[in-house]
Amino acid sequence: MVPTRFFFLQSGHQEIYVKMGWRARKGRPNVNKVNYITIPRDARIIVISDIHGELDLFKKLLDKVSFSREDYLILNGDLCEKGNNSTGVVRFVMELTESHPHVLVTEGNCDTLVEDVLEENPKLMNYLHSRKHSIIHEWLQEIGFTLTEETEVIEIKEQLNLHFANEMEWLMKLPTAIEADDYIFVHGGLEDREDWMETDRITAITMRAFLEKSHRADKYVIVGHWPVVNYATDIPSNNPIIDETKKIIAIDGGNIIKRTGQLNAFIIDRTAEGDAFSHTYLDHFPVFEVKEDFQPQMVSAGSISFPVYELQPVQASHHFTACKQDGREDILFVKNEYIRELEPGNFTAISDVSCAHISVKKGDIVSLIDDCCTGYDLIKKDGGVGWIKKGILVEYQEKSVSERLMLNM
Numbered sequence: 116m117v118p119t120r121f122f123f124l125q126s127g128h129q130e131i132y133v134k135m136g137w138r139a140r141k142g143r144p145n146v147n148k149v150n151y152i153t154i155p156r157d158a159r160i161i162v163i164s165d166i167h168g169e170l171d172l173f174k175k176l177l178d179k180v181s182f183s184r185e186d187y188l189i190l191n192g193d194l195c196e197k198g199n200n201s202t203g204v205v206r207f208v209m210e211l212t213e214s215h216p217h218v219l220v221t222e223g224n225c226d227t228l229v230e231d232v233l234e235e236n237p238k239l240m241n242y243l244h245s246r247k248h249s250i251i252h253e254w255l256q257e258i259g260f261t262l263t264e265e266t267e268v269i270e271i272k273e274q275l276n277l278h279f280a281n282e283m284e285w286l287m288k289l290p291t292a293i294e295a296d297d298y299i300f301v302h303g304g305l306e307d308r309e310d311w312m313e314t315d316r317i318t319a320i321t322m323r324a325f326l327e328k329s330h331r332a333d334k335y336v337i338v339g340h341w342p343v344v345n346y347a348t349d350i351p352s353n354n355p356i357i358d359e360t361k362k363i364i365a366i367d368g369g370n371i372i373k374r375t376g377q378l379n380a381f382i383i384d385r386t387a388e389g390d391a392f393s394h395t396y397l398d399h400f401p402v403f404e405v406k407e408d409f410q411p412q413m414v415s416a417g418s419i420s421f422p423v424y425e426l427q428p429v430q431a432s433h434h435f436t437a438c439k440q441d442g443r444e445d446i447l448f449v450k451n452e453y454i455r456e457l458e459p460g461n462f463t464a465i466s467d468v469s470c471a472h473i474s475v476k477k478g479d480i481v482s483l484i485d486d487c488c489t490g491y492d493l494i495k496k497d498g499g500v501g502w503i504k505k506g507i508l509v510e511y512q513e514k515s516v517s518e519r520l521m522l523n524m
């Protein structure tokens with residue numbers, strides 16, 4: 116099978132099918148696109164979403180999965196914003212799409228800022244004044260343009276058109292969805308319609324919690340955008356979730372957005388026997404080795420998660436406080452350091468936090484998220500986040516091959 120070369124400037128190429136099925140947003144006729152591709156039956160597909168300006172982590176993740184020219188790499192929206200190198204990510208990905216035949220990108224809601232620039236949307240100024248990290252800030256800084264309270268959006272448009280027209284054009288032309296034989300890649304989700312291509316474009320890139328909804332496309336829909344840890348019930352985890360019944364795969368590891376977040380690579384290995392799913396991830400936390408087994412004495416699961424932070428403490432103890440939350444039945448044991456009394460009788464959690472106690476074994480490799488609390492450390496093990504007894508972690512020394520062989524003997 117001839118591999119499909121995908122590049123928007125070549126969209127007249129006969130191997131590329133452009134379907135104009137998306138309801139056009141007023142004045143934006145050229146970006147409402149679905150691109151159809153054929154992926155060979157023996158290919159490896161790597162899907163990464165929500166890089167959010169984290170260039171170094173993204174490059175390390177590509178190394179970790181040994182990304183090569185043979186792979187199909189789908190970047191499923193939100194290259195930009197929140198992290199500190201959005202321009203770097205966009206430039207790097209633009210180069211990748213030119214130098215590698217099968218690198219494909221969909222638009223995320225954070226990648227559409229250039230539309231607001233080009234349309235001179237005055238609301239953009241509020242956004243820029245309230246956001247520390249934005250691709251617009253980075254671009255303006257690069258050309259020595261200082262943003263003030265008086266700056267108007269039209270000045271920004273003129274400056275960026277002068278210096279970054281290529282990048283803006285590239286971002287404007289990203290498709291909303293990519294459809295392959297067995298998969299649809301879209302940043303947020305699809306509406307539950309007979310013809311999924313009637314999904315409103317803005318809904319497709321901004322839909323929250325798609326896993327709690329449904330669709331009628333006859334193939335897997337792979338999305339980012341909504342951190343999967345928001346769906347957690349038992350042990351909070353940032354690993355991709357596959358729902359075989361709903362045919363939805365959600366892969367946003369909450370990189371940058373969630374304190375315990377990670378950048379996931381969802382991997383589809385296509386073989387004659389069928390497609391096999393796996394994943395790997397990277398985050399910024401320091402890595403430790405467990406030096407003794409730990410089995411939690413108390414049963415505690417669940418988590419505090421955006422946007423519900425209000426708590427009703429039921430019973431306090433030395434390390435954790437049993438709490439209730441409106442709208443849920445279970446009792447959450449919240450680490451005391453994560454509870455604040457805003458005013459008498461009014462309690463809140465200070466951030467998202469796991470309430471799960473997890474078991475570890477001697478020799479496990481874990482990452483350390485918080486060691487500033489009494490009695491317990493908050494760790495991540497295989498993507499799952501929870502508390503273990505304090506004092507059983509030692510700094511991880513990468514073992515040589517011969518040491519590892521000795522250990523396995």
Ligand SMILES: [Mn+2]
Pocket residue numbers: 193223224225302320339340341
């Ligand atoms: Mn998003």
